[in-house]
Amino acid sequence: MLLSLCSLLAASTLGQTGAARPELAVVVSPANDVKEMSVASVSEVFLTRRQFWANRKPVTLVMLDDDAPLQAAFTEALLHKAPDELSRLYLQQRYRGQLTTKVVRVGSFAELAKLVAEDPAAIGFVPAAEVKPALKVVLRLSTRAP
């Protein structure tokens, strides 16, 4: 499974970034007070265990659609979950009436970067090679085997 994931990653990112082993960057808006985050704290945010920033603003998660290969790479590498498991978790949290985090799906990294850059409460991920000056990197993440 790991081999197939790596193959999938390689195939999908060669065309996008020219890198065979994609490194992902977790990004926020420069207006966000957070300077850096640990793997554990980013996981807590994406798993909706923490739904507020320190300044009490509700988190906005900006992510690709489930069928995007790099979405799977991100959720597997960081959260150890398949994309559909994560979607089920968000549905469950909403169904519980406890989803304060806003979950926004986009179709491209360009769209994701624009939304994150404009929203001080947003967090998302992009290939490290595609980080723009309008984004602040709070964590770099290898999508290789943990």
Next chain:
Amino acid sequence: MPAFLSRGVFALLVLGGAAASAQSEPSPSLHLGVFTDVSAGYHSAPDALGFAIGAVDLFVTGDLTHGFQALAETTFEADAAGTMGLDVERAQLRWTYSDALSITAGRVHQSLGTYNTAFHHGKYLMTAVDRPRVIAFEDDGGPLPMHLVGLSIAGELHGESLALGYVVEGGNGRGPVPDSVLNSGDLDLSKSINAQLYVLVKPIDLRLGANLLHDFLAPVASGDSARPGFEEWILGGHLLWQHRSTRVTAEVYWLRHLGGPVAATTFGAFAEAEVRTGALTPYLRLETLRSSGTADPFLAPDGPRPDQSIVSVGVRADVASAVALKLQGDVSLVGSTWRGAVIAQAAFSF
């Protein structure tokens, strides 16, 4: 009326007031969902093979402004005779200040353990085909008060490697019979009070917690459900371990009814383990439900119920977005009688 128009009108009715006073806040938004399921099952006692549709669960949430969220869950569900009935399962308004504080008012699922507040009436989200018996809903014969009409205050205080969670709830107590939830007032001045505390051990993804509930059930003087008044105590403990694709849940409850000639204890517990591998999630569940002491005039007015122990083995397959197929086998010992069941279920949401 076209669907988009009716949704828009409903959204305006529900959310319009909040929107008008919230210029700087994000716009209110409405989310609609439906959960339901279809099952086919063989049961050995009585010997029966048949199909069943589960509850059709209409679920609406609204993200209002200034930290408010609204939720309504309504189900259409068939009774044993096949007659469809309508139930408002939850209707709640929640205000969230931060991770450390939220206040919810309305009809909620009571914070007993983790399962009751994680999985509601839609079966798509739960791994097994149905709830454990000890936390079955009141109208399915469950012994515990799974719904509460009142107020719930909850939050989590996070540290680097630990978090402490709390819930304090108060509201109407039980009705004259176990499956009546008091939606429009209580029978007495005494309120049901439930407190839950838990700790999250973050490095190992473990949650451990306990809860204590107290209520006084007023006497019912006449009618079929006439009974003395007595105190209700519920002590519960829970464990939840969610690490990567493995999930283990265990909950245990002691329910005690005390007062006058009544000293009845009901003990129930379950443990459920699952491991997701690709689209498949095999699972195992062990359950027990027992009673002791005097006959319980509330839960078993017609005489003591037989103790039961159940072993369930199954597999869930997530075959498409929001579609799950489940196959489960049960072996149970009810009193001194062995029973078996095989259930196939398609559970979905849209």
